[in-house]
Amino acid sequence: MTESPFSIRDGREADLAYLNAYAAAEGMDALPSATGVRVAVNDEDVPVGFLRLQKGENGVFHVNPVVSCATWRGWGVGRALVEEALARVGELYLVARGASVPFYRALGFKEVPWDAIAPTIAADCDGCEMRGECAPLPMGKKVL
Ligand SMILES: CC(C)(COP(=O)(O)OP(=O)(O)OC[C@H]1O[C@@H](n2cnc3c(N)ncnc32)[C@H](O)[C@@H]1OP(=O)(O)O)[C@@H](O)C(=O)NCCC(=O)NCCS
Numbered sequence: 001m002t003e004s005p006f007s008i009r010d011g012r013e014a015d016l017a018y019l020n021a022y023a024a025a026e027g028m029d030a031l032p033s034a035t036g037v038r039v040a041v042n043d044e045d046v047p048v049g050f051l052r053l054q055k056g057e058n059g060v061f062h063v064n065p066v067v068s069c070a071t072w073r074g075w076g077v078g079r080a081l082v083e084e085a086l087a088r089v090g091e092l093y094l095v096a097r098g099a100s101v102p103f104y105r106a107l108g109f110k111e112v113p114w115d116a117i118a119p120t121i122a123a124d125c126d127g128c129e130m131r132g133e134c135a136p137l138p139m140g141k142k143v144l
Pocket of ligand 1: 026049063064065066067068069072073074075076077078079080095096097099100102103104106107
């Protein structure tokens, strides 16, 4: 069996420089802290992707966001981070950028109504000047 080229651990404050560079490259806001963050690291413990879980005021967990380092895309980092989070919390919601909808569909996520998304997270898209271009889609998945 081939060994995975990455492993997943809790995020640390010391990871934030990497993680925020990956977020900035996608036009995303910097992470406020390492709370709720899981990090995929290479064999030298360098972050190659991350997922931040955020519990909404509606009591359910949201992916906000998941990002793989551009040079590591297509290696299963995003899938591993999302599947691990789903196994931990049982049910996950998110607002997918249009470009990432095929990724979430590949993982079995389905479109859900906007009111399934915590209002503060849904509000991130309100008034965003990129909304038309981004075509955000609310999605979710429950563990069977
Ligand atoms: C979306 C993202 C996290 C995917 O990460 P990744 O590490 O490349 O994903 P994986 O290699 O784990 O791919 C998982 C599956 O999704 C599929 N997939 C990923 N991107 C895809 C795309 N653009 N179109 C179609 N399928 C795609 C893969 O083929 C793979 O399918 P398989 O497991 O059935 O073979 C990554 O492209 C990224 O960081 N994008 C920028 C940030 C972003 O938009 N994040 C999502 C919004 S929160």
